[in-house]
Amino acid sequence: MSLEQRIKSLVGVRNILHQFIKKESLNTPTYSEFENIINLAEIRNPWFTKKNVLFAFEYWSNTLTYDNISNWLSHYPIPEHNSKTAGLILAGNIPMVGFHDCLCVLLTGYKANIKLSSKDNVLIPFFLNLWKEFCEEIEFEFVEILKEYDVVLSTGSNNTARYFEHYFKNVPHIIRKNRTGVAVLTGNETDEELLAFSNDVFTYFGLGCRNVSQIIIPRTYNMDRLFDAFLHHEDIINHNKYANNYDYNKAIYLMNKNTFWDNNFFLLKKSDELFSPVGVLYYKTNYILIPAVKLFVSRNRPKIQCVVSNEDIEDLDTIPFGQSQNPKLSDYPDGIDTLTFLLSSI
Numbered sequence: 001m002s003l004e005q006r007i008k009s010l011v012g013v014r015n016i017l018h019q020f021i022k023k024e025s026l027n028t029p030t031y032s033e034f035e036n037i038i039n040l041a042e043i044r045n046p047w048f049t050k051k052n053v054l055f056a057f058e059y060w061s062n063t064l065t066y067d068n069i070s071n072w073l074s075h076y077p078i079p080e081h082n083s084k085t086a087g088l089i090l091a092g093n094i095p096m097v098g099f100h101d102c103l104c105v106l107l108t109g110y111k112a113n114i115k116l117s118s119k120d121n122v123l124i125p126f127f128l129n130l131w132k133e134f135c136e137e138i139e140f141e142f143v144e145i146l147k148e149y150d151v152v153l154s155t156g157s158n159n160t161a162r163y164f165e166h167y168f169k170n171v172p173h174i175i176r177k178n179r180t181g182v183a184v185l186t187g188n189e190t191d192e193e194l195l196a197f198s199n200d201v202f203t204y205f206g207l208g209c210r211n212v213s214q215i216i217i218p219r220t221y222n223m224d225r226l227f228d229a230f231l232h233h234e235d236i237i238n239h240n241k242y243a244n245n246y247d248y249n250k251a252i253y254l255m256n257k258n259t260f261w262d263n264n265f266f267l268l269k270k271s272d273e274l275f276s277p278v279g280v281l282y283y284k285t286n287y288i289l290i291p292a293v294k295l296f297v298s299r300n301r302p303k304i305q306c307v308v309s310n311e312d313i314e315d316l317d318t319i320p321f322g323q324s325q326n327p328k329l330s331d332y333p334d335g336i337d338t339l340t341f342l343l344s345s346i
Contacts, residue, residue: 003078006107007069009135013127014064021054021061033126041095041122046241048095052204053123056095059326072329073107076339082109082346087149089164090124091156092117094204099124100329101153102140104338106131108346111139115146151345153338172345176334177302180275181212181324184293184309187221189321193310194229196322200308201281202233202266203325205242209305209333210324213276216293219285227263237265246279274303305333 019025020034041048086105090098098117102124105112116124128140146152152173154164161177168175183200200212237243250267253260261268271282286292290313297304297316309318332338 002080003073003107006135006138007066007073009138010064010069010103010107010131011066012134013131014061016130017057017064017127018061021058037122037126041120044122045092045119046239047205047207048120048123049239053095055203055325056123060096060099062326063329068329069107073339075330076108076343078108078339078343079346080109084110084150084346085113085148086110086342087113087115087146087152089115089146089152089154089156090117090120092119092121094208095120096123096127097208098155099127100333101155101338102128103329104342105153106138106140108339108342110151110342111141113141113143113146113149115143151342155333172341174334174336174338174341176336178275179209179303179305179334180214181210181306181308182274182297182300182304183212183215184289184307184311184313184318185215185217185221185226186289186309186311187218189225189310191225191229193321194225195232196320197308198229198232199322200324201230202236205236205239206276206278206281208325210327212281212308212324214271214274214282214284216284216286216289216296218289221285223261223268226268227261230263230266234263234265242279245277249277249280274300 155176
C-alpha cells in the first residue's frame, strides 16, 4: 500500500473524529460508539475524565489533517515496502499518549506489536481498529509480552527504563524515561497569558510529561496574579483521586512544618526539585532570571520535556503559554526523531 493511501486513510479516521467533536454525527451509531468508548475509558481509569479525553480527541482532530501529515512526512524517505516489526511499550499517564508512536511505526510500514498500558487500553485500540477499517494493509497486534521485534520503542518510568535498556540492549531501541515541563515567568505576563499558562499546569491533572511542574520566577513575583489565573481550574478539586492527592500532600507538608501556599485546590511550594506531586506546583526564585533559567535547564536537560514562556530565550526552544499539550507531529518526545530512528533500522 502506498504512503499516500496510508495518509488518506488516517485522514478518514480524523474526519470521523472531527464530526464527533463538532457534534455533526448526533443520533448515529458512530456517535454512540465514541460516547461509549469515552465512558469505558473513564471506568477503566478514573483519571481519564470525559473532559480530558475530549481534550485529547480535539488535539488529534486538529493535528491529523492531510496537510499536517503530508508536510511532516515529506522530510523523510519513507519506503513503499517494509517487512520489519516494531515492538511498542506504551505509557498510560494521559489519554492516547502512545498514539504518536503508533502513527510513526504504521506510517513507515512496520508491523506493530503493541504492549498497551493497563491505564490506557481502550482508546488506542479503538482508533487503530477504526483506521484498519479504512486501511486493511496496516498491521498491528496487541500483546501481553513482546516476543517478535526488530526495533523497540518504549516509554515508562526511570525504573522500567533501566530494565528495558538491559533487556533490549541487542536491538535498536528508544527507551524514554520520566520527563516534565518547566515554565519561566518574568512578571510581565498579561492576564490572558497567565490564564493560558494555567492550562499548562492543570490539563490532564498535571500527569503529562509536557505539564509544567516547576516554575522559575523573580524574587519579587506577585503570586496573587498567579492564584487569580489558576482559579479557572478550581473545580479540579471535585475529582476524588485528585483531591486525595492534594489532601495527602498538604498533610505531609503540615506535619513536616514546611512552608507552602494553599488556595484550597492546589499547593505552591518552593523547591529545586523538578517533579512535583499531583496537586502541587514547585517554584524557585532568582534575582538574575534568564541566566539562572539557562543554568537550571542545562543541568536538568535529560529530565525536561519542554520549557514554557512568553520570553524568547536564546538556546531554549520555548513554547508559548497554553500550548504545552499541543505539540506538532514533528515535536518528538525527548527530542529524539522517531521517524529517523525507524527509517534507519529498515
